[in-house]
Amino acid sequence: MDGEISVGIVGLGLAATAHIRGYRSHPAARVLAVCDSDGERAAAFAEEYSIDRNYSSYKELLADADLDVIDIATPTFLHAEMATQAAQAGKHVHCEKPFCRSVAEGMAAVQASERTGVKLLVGETYVFLSSHLKARLLIEDGAIGRPLQIRQRHGAWHRRPEHELHIDAVSRGWRLDGAKSGGGRYPWIFDHAVHFFATAEYLMGDERIDEIYAVAASAGDSRRRGGAEHDPYRTAEVDIPIITWRYADPARQGVWMRAERLNGKYDFMQGFSTTVVGETGMIEVLGEGGNNLLWQGEQQHLVLHREGRETTCFRFDEGGDRVWASEISYYGQGHINQVHHLIDAIREDLPVRYNGADGARAVRCTLAAIRSAQVGRPVKVAEVDETFTAYDQDGSQRSPDAV
Numbered sequence: 001m002d003g004e005i006s007v008g009i010v011g012l013g014l015a016a017t018a019h020i021r022g023y024r025s026h027p028a029a030r031v032l033a034v035c036d037s038d039g040e041r042a043a044a045f046a047e048e049y050s051i052d053r054n055y056s057s058y059k060e061l062l063a064d065a066d067l068d069v070i071d072i073a074t075p076t077f078l079h080a081e082m083a084t085q086a087a088q089a090g091k092h093v094h095c096e097k098p099f100c101r102s103v104a105e106g107m108a109a110v111q112a113s114e115r116t117g118v119k120l121l122v123g124e125t126y127v128f129l130s131s132h133l134k135a136r137l138l139i140e141d142g143a144i145g146r147p148l149q150i151r152q153r154h155g156a157w158h159r160r161p162e163h164e165l166h167i168d169a170v171s172r173g174w175r176l177d178g179a180k181s182g183g184g185r186y187p188w189i190f191d192h193a194v195h196f197f198a199t200a201e202y203l204m205g206d207e208r209i210d211e212i213y214a215v216a217a218s219a220g221d222s223r224r225r226g227g228a229e230h231d232p233y234r235t236a237e238v239d240i241p242i243i244t245w246r247y248a249d250p251a252r253q254g255v256w257m258r259a260e261r262l263n264g265k266y267d268f269m270q271g272f273s274t275t276v277v278g279e280t281g282m283i284e285v286l287g288e289g290g291n292n293l294l295w296q297g298e299q300q301h302l303v304l305h306r307e308g309r310e311t312t313c314f315r316f317d318e319g320g321d322r323v324w325a326s327e328i329s330y331y332g333q334g335h336i337n338q339v340h341h342l343i344d345a346i347r348e349d350l351p352v353r354y355n356g357a358d359g360a361r362a363v364r365c366t367l368a369a370i371r372s373a374q375v376g377r378p379v380k381v382a383e384v385d386e387t388f389t390a391y392d393q394d395g396s397q398r399s400p401d402a403v
């Protein structure tokens with residue numbers, strides 16, 4: 001596709017403020033319109049970024065014939081339906097994660113995109129993060145031999161003191177709601193585990209996860225358990241602090257653990273980090289909000305250890321993050337990489353790196369983890385029915401009407 005690509009963004013919260021930097025820094029992209037059900041927000045956003053058109057109804061945005069791409073950054077319960085409608089209208093789609101709340105909902109959007117021949121990129125920013133891209137390249141180059149084990153560590157995210165996350169009462173409402181978040185009693189896990197499973201497959205050379213076991217924790221009485229340090233979830237009563245999994249290849253396995261400050265313990269390493277253990281080496285790499293990966297006393301972003309070779313370190317000095325006190329530019333360069341990838345894929349008519357089927361698979365893994373926490377045993381990913389949702393299993397279903 002030649003010429004300028006015109007984009008309309010719907011849902012003007014935290015994610016949209018990260019996406020817009022990607023479009024504005026791409027020479028062939030232009031954000032022509034924005035939309036938010038809060039009309040004042042749409043008008044203020046349009047003014048702040050000098051955008052010509054603003055709408056308060058998604059229908060009007062979709063009817064704008066000048067738009068090539070619809071960027072969906074609304075709350076999770078709206079993603080799959082909005083993506084389906086955009087694809088049916090013949091627009092390319094950039095849809096935030098989690099892509100859907102059931103596999104069926106996500107695959108309906110995939111089928112709509114296949115029917116009209118549009119691109120559908122799921123905004124799985126972890127597979128667009130510069131540090132993770134480098135880790136994948138090293139693994140593909142055979143730097144650690146055959147990867148066998150993934151160990152993910154979720155340390156605390158520390159916000160920059162000057163950054164105010166746009167988490168007002170409205171955002172807080174949908175994020176904590178079982179049906180709107182999609183996660184039932186586990187809204188934080190549903191919102192974030194898609195990142196963890198996407199990374200677990202990406203850094204295992206696209207090997208598929210076969211079976212998942214989640215260890216659930218509960219305060220056990222009326223006391224509330226401290227969940228993630230991420231503000232809206234602090235009151236979680238139940239939590240999944242540890243997830244383990246096996247890949248289709250039985251020699252390979254993975255683990256994710258919440259390693260943030262919990263029960264008063266102090267943990268030095270911050271943010272998301274991954275260790276990939278291979279037959280002949282090991283990679284340690286920082287992700288979102290990552291800090292304090294040290295080698296010989298120096299801060300590093302990726303460390304490559306190889307048998308019989310000197311350890312090699314890498315840094316990605318991309319200006320640090322906008323939200324987290326971290327040198328890893330997640331809300332900056334990670335989102336920019338993702339948006340540029342989509343624009344380039346549209347221009348060159350190439351497949352996108354992370355598509356709707358990928359997004360639906362990460363949701364299926366997340367649902368398997370939640371199911372495992374519910375039933376207290378390992379759950380095969382293939383066992384998760386296409387229509388299964390986390391929110392109608394535990395009485396936390398509420399009607400997903402407008403926020």
Ligand SMILES: NC(=O)c1ccc[n+]([C@@H]2O[C@H](COP(=O)([O-])OP(=O)(O)OC[C@H]3O[C@@H](n4cnc5c(N)ncnc54)[C@H](O)[C@@H]3O)[C@@H](O)[C@H]2O)c1
Binds near residue numbers: 013
């Ligand atoms: N990839 C990432 O790193 C990343 C980061 C943050 C959020 N997210 C995801 O992005 C999505 C949005 O999260 P957020 O934190 O930006 O949310 P938010 O609550 O800050 O913003 C959502 C916006 O959508 C608007 N909205 C709600 N219903 C609408 C409708 N029917 N039509 C138009 N606008 C509507 C709201 O008014 C609000 O302004 C979530 O699914 C979240 O998981 C992803």
